[in-house]
Amino acid sequence: MIKEIIVVEGKDDTTAVKRSVEAETIETGGSAINKEVLKRIRLAQERRGVIVFTDPDHAGERIRKIISKEVPGCKHAFLTQEAATSRGDIGVENASAEAIRKALENVRTDYQSAEAQVSWEDLMDAGLIVHPQAAARRMLVGKALGIGYCNGKQFYNRCRMFQISQEEFLEACRPFIEEEGTHL
Structure with missing residues:
Protein backbone atom coordinates (compact mmCIF):
# COMPACT_ATOMS: atom_id res chain seq x y z
CA MET A 1 0.00 0.00 0.00
CA ILE A 2 1.16 3.51 -0.80
CA LYS A 3 1.65 5.43 2.45
CA GLU A 4 0.84 8.88 1.04
CA ILE A 5 -2.66 9.95 0.07
CA ILE A 6 -2.99 10.55 -3.66
CA VAL A 7 -4.79 13.73 -4.75
CA VAL A 8 -6.71 13.27 -8.00
CA GLU A 9 -9.29 15.35 -9.83
CA GLY A 10 -12.36 13.09 -9.77
CA LYS A 11 -14.05 9.75 -9.16
CA ASP A 12 -12.89 8.19 -12.43
CA ASP A 13 -9.30 9.02 -11.49
CA THR A 14 -9.79 7.39 -8.08
CA THR A 15 -11.12 4.26 -9.81
CA ALA A 16 -8.10 4.15 -12.15
CA VAL A 17 -5.62 4.62 -9.28
CA LYS A 18 -7.29 1.96 -7.12
CA ARG A 19 -7.30 -0.59 -9.96
CA SER A 20 -3.53 0.00 -10.30
CA VAL A 21 -2.26 0.29 -6.71
CA GLU A 22 -3.50 -0.01 -3.16
CA ALA A 23 -3.93 3.60 -2.07
CA GLU A 24 -6.32 6.16 -0.69
CA THR A 25 -7.29 9.29 -2.59
CA ILE A 26 -8.68 12.76 -2.11
CA GLU A 27 -10.68 14.12 -5.04
CA THR A 28 -10.49 17.83 -5.80
CA GLY A 29 -13.74 17.84 -7.74
CA GLY A 30 -12.05 19.43 -10.73
CA SER A 31 -10.21 22.71 -11.08
CA ALA A 32 -12.60 24.62 -8.78
CA ILE A 33 -10.71 23.37 -5.73
CA ASN A 34 -12.32 24.72 -2.56
CA LYS A 35 -11.04 25.54 0.94
CA GLU A 36 -12.48 22.36 2.49
CA VAL A 37 -10.58 20.16 0.02
CA LEU A 38 -7.40 22.17 0.63
CA LYS A 39 -7.90 21.70 4.37
CA ARG A 40 -8.14 17.90 3.91
CA ILE A 41 -5.05 17.92 1.69
CA ARG A 42 -3.14 19.95 4.30
CA LEU A 43 -4.13 17.47 7.03
CA ALA A 44 -3.17 14.52 4.82
CA GLN A 45 0.21 16.14 4.14
CA GLU A 46 0.85 16.61 7.86
CA ARG A 47 -0.17 13.07 8.81
CA ARG A 48 0.83 10.82 5.90
CA GLY A 49 2.15 12.87 3.02
CA VAL A 50 0.48 13.69 -0.29
CA ILE A 51 1.13 12.77 -3.92
CA VAL A 52 -0.51 15.17 -6.38
CA PHE A 53 -1.54 13.19 -9.47
CA THR A 54 -3.55 15.37 -11.84
CA ASP A 55 -4.31 15.17 -15.55
CA PRO A 56 -1.53 16.32 -17.92
CA ASP A 57 -3.57 19.27 -19.19
CA HIS A 58 -4.19 22.93 -18.36
CA ALA A 59 -6.78 22.21 -15.64
CA GLY A 60 -4.52 19.60 -14.02
CA GLU A 61 -1.60 22.03 -14.01
CA ARG A 62 -3.81 24.71 -12.43
CA ILE A 63 -4.82 22.33 -9.62
CA ARG A 64 -1.18 21.28 -9.11
CA LYS A 65 -0.12 24.95 -8.77
CA ILE A 66 -2.89 25.74 -6.28
CA ILE A 67 -2.01 22.75 -4.11
CA SER A 68 1.74 23.48 -4.28
CA LYS A 69 1.13 27.06 -3.18
CA GLU A 70 -1.26 26.18 -0.35
CA VAL A 71 0.33 22.91 0.84
CA PRO A 72 4.14 23.03 0.48
CA GLY A 73 6.27 19.90 0.32
CA CYS A 74 3.87 17.67 -1.60
CA LYS A 75 5.15 14.95 -3.88
CA HIS A 76 4.09 15.00 -7.53
CA ALA A 77 3.47 12.20 -10.02
CA PHE A 78 3.19 12.88 -13.74
CA LEU A 79 1.72 11.05 -16.71
CA THR A 80 2.65 11.89 -20.27
CA GLN A 81 -0.17 13.16 -22.46
CA GLU A 82 0.13 10.08 -24.67
CA ALA A 83 -0.19 7.70 -21.68
CA ALA A 84 -3.28 9.58 -20.45
CA THR A 85 -5.13 9.96 -23.76
CA SER A 86 -7.92 7.77 -25.07
CA ARG A 87 -10.19 8.76 -27.97
CA GLY A 88 -9.10 12.38 -27.71
CA ASP A 89 -9.80 12.61 -23.96
CA ILE A 90 -6.86 13.38 -21.64
CA GLY A 91 -7.00 12.19 -18.05
CA VAL A 92 -5.57 9.92 -15.39
CA GLU A 93 -8.67 7.74 -15.83
CA ASN A 94 -7.50 6.83 -19.36
CA ALA A 95 -4.03 5.60 -18.36
CA SER A 96 -3.14 1.94 -18.12
CA ALA A 97 -2.47 0.40 -14.72
CA GLU A 98 1.18 0.04 -15.74
CA ALA A 99 1.49 3.75 -16.65
CA ILE A 100 -0.12 4.76 -13.33
CA ARG A 101 2.22 2.50 -11.33
CA LYS A 102 5.25 3.87 -13.20
CA ALA A 103 4.17 7.49 -12.56
CA LEU A 104 3.70 6.75 -8.85
CA GLU A 105 7.10 5.05 -8.64
CA ASN A 106 8.78 8.17 -10.08
CA VAL A 107 7.35 10.85 -7.80
CA ARG A 108 9.19 14.10 -7.28
CA THR A 109 9.13 16.23 -4.14
CA ASP A 110 8.30 19.92 -4.35
CA TYR A 111 11.17 22.04 -2.98
CA GLN A 112 9.99 25.57 -3.68
Missing part, protein backbone atom coordinates in the same frame (compact mmCIF):
# COMPACT_ATOMS: atom_id res chain seq x y z
CA SER A 113 12.76 27.31 -1.80
CA ALA A 114 15.57 25.46 -3.54
CA GLU A 115 18.21 27.26 -5.55
CA ALA A 116 18.02 26.63 -9.27
CA GLN A 117 20.15 23.75 -10.44
CA VAL A 118 19.27 24.22 -14.12
CA SER A 119 19.49 27.75 -15.50
CA TRP A 120 17.36 29.51 -18.10
CA GLU A 121 20.48 29.57 -20.29
CA ASP A 122 20.72 25.77 -19.99
CA LEU A 123 17.21 25.52 -21.40
CA MET A 124 18.15 27.83 -24.27
CA ASP A 125 21.37 25.94 -24.99
CA ALA A 126 19.45 22.65 -25.08
CA GLY A 127 16.86 24.10 -27.45
CA LEU A 128 14.02 23.72 -24.95
CA ILE A 129 13.03 27.37 -25.44
CA VAL A 130 13.44 29.73 -28.42
CA HIS A 131 13.99 26.82 -30.82
CA PRO A 132 11.83 25.47 -33.66
CA GLN A 133 11.61 22.09 -31.90
CA ALA A 134 11.37 23.46 -28.34
CA ALA A 135 7.92 22.02 -27.54
CA ALA A 136 8.82 18.55 -28.82
CA ARG A 137 12.12 18.64 -26.93
CA ARG A 138 10.43 19.72 -23.68
CA MET A 139 8.03 16.82 -24.09
CA LEU A 140 10.92 14.34 -24.44
CA VAL A 141 13.01 15.81 -21.62
CA GLY A 142 9.99 16.21 -19.34
CA LYS A 143 9.15 12.56 -19.91
CA ALA A 144 12.74 11.46 -19.22
CA LEU A 145 12.91 13.54 -16.03
CA GLY A 146 9.45 12.48 -14.88
CA ILE A 147 8.19 16.06 -14.58
CA GLY A 148 5.70 16.06 -17.45
CA TYR A 149 5.17 18.42 -20.38
CA CYS A 150 4.64 22.16 -19.99
CA ASN A 151 5.63 25.47 -21.57
CA GLY A 152 9.17 26.87 -21.22
CA LYS A 153 8.59 28.99 -18.13
CA GLN A 154 6.75 26.19 -16.31
CA PHE A 155 9.48 23.75 -17.35
CA TYR A 156 12.13 26.01 -15.82
CA ASN A 157 10.07 26.34 -12.64
CA ARG A 158 9.62 22.56 -12.40
CA CYS A 159 13.38 22.03 -12.79
CA ARG A 160 13.88 24.39 -9.84
CA MET A 161 10.97 23.07 -7.80
CA PHE A 162 12.06 19.44 -8.13
CA GLN A 163 15.79 20.23 -7.84
CA ILE A 164 16.73 18.71 -11.18
CA SER A 165 20.51 18.42 -11.19
CA GLN A 166 22.72 19.42 -14.10
CA GLU A 167 23.65 15.76 -14.49
CA GLU A 168 20.00 14.62 -14.71
CA PHE A 169 19.22 17.42 -17.13
CA LEU A 170 22.15 16.65 -19.44
CA GLU A 171 21.34 12.94 -19.42
CA ALA A 172 17.74 13.66 -20.41
CA CYS A 173 18.92 15.97 -23.23
CA ARG A 174 21.56 13.54 -24.50
CA PRO A 175 19.53 11.94 -27.37
CA PHE A 176 18.97 15.12 -29.38
CA ILE A 177 22.24 16.78 -28.32
CA GLU A 178 24.22 13.81 -29.69
CA GLU A 179 22.04 13.78 -32.82
CA GLU A 180 22.97 17.42 -33.52
CA GLY A 181 26.57 17.03 -32.43
CA THR A 182 26.35 20.00 -30.04
CA HIS A 183 27.55 20.27 -26.48
CA LEU A 184 26.02 21.93 -23.43
